[in-house]
Amino acid sequence: MTIKMASSPPSTSSPELEEGTSQEVVLAKLWERVTKAEEYKTNGNELYNSKDIRGAIGKYHRALLFIRGLDANLQRNSLWYQLGLGVGGGVENCDGGGGGAPSLTSLPEEMQKKVATVEQGCLNNLAACILLQEDPNYKRVISYCDRVLASSPGNPKALYRKGCSLYHLKSYEEAYDCLKKAQQISKSDPNIRKYLTMAKEKMENINNAQRTMYQGMFNKSSTQSDE
Structure with missing residues (x-):
């Protein structure tokens, strides 16, 4: 008689970065965050145009959350946790080996521009929303x-x-x-x-x-x- 072992429940913690994880994987995850931020910004604009100021504010804040930590030099360990890639003790010292984040120390120029555009647009639109509030x-x-x-x-x-x-x-x-x-x-x-x-x-x-x-x-x- 074969006894089947119950499968363990999926872990809710961020998985450690597997050995050999490439910069392409990291960049793909970064682009996912930028794309999601753009979507929230667009939704915020639609709500703003329909006079739903409160809803628009919420969408702009969500967009900013998705690009938080995406700066030009990628020196924030918390970002790797957000990406589900674990932390290797400082991006600048990582070489892409097991247990550490890939040696990606700067965002591609195109991504930097998109992040800046989304951030500036959301901040500017948040300012506009607040100015339309009663107080x-x-x-x-x-x-x-x-x-x-x-x-x-x-x-x-x-x-x-x-x-x-x-x-x-x-x-x-x-x-x-x-x-x-x-x-x-x-x-x-x-x-x-x-x-x-x-x-x-x-x-x-x-x-x-x-x-x-x-x-x-x-x-x-x-x-x-x-x-």
Whole structure:
């Protein structure tokens, strides 16, 4: 009589990298993450266009999660766990042998560009979504825009949305400078021109009020008699 052994349940932990795993396998898994991120971004855009702002925000966050850790130099061990390839104690020291991650230390240029495009698009769109909310978190908008501007200083959408947020936070001079940069890139954008005019008016009102205050202080002191 043959006794059949019960098969063990599948492991839920990330498998260790098998000996001989090639860079092609790693690149394929990386491309899967980028493609999935692009899909979530596209879904977010569709929800945004249909005015489902909350749903769009969720999709953009999901897209960013899929490309988290995909930086140009691949120095994050956690990424290998995310890919289900195990960790070899530092990517830069791995040679592709058993128990270690392949010696892939940089993303292909095409992948870097796609990751940057997805990330910038999601961050910019998240900023746009927040600005449409009933009680916008302007500081968060600025944070998202700053992340875009760190890699793309001339991004007009990020400059505009940051400028709008600075305006609503009453940082009029900073808002004006930011919006002025945006206008130099998108000269015909009516929204940029509108907020630029509003920021300029606020700055002029503040300057006029300060001038009046100082003038009043001067007139008061000049009429006082010497002791």
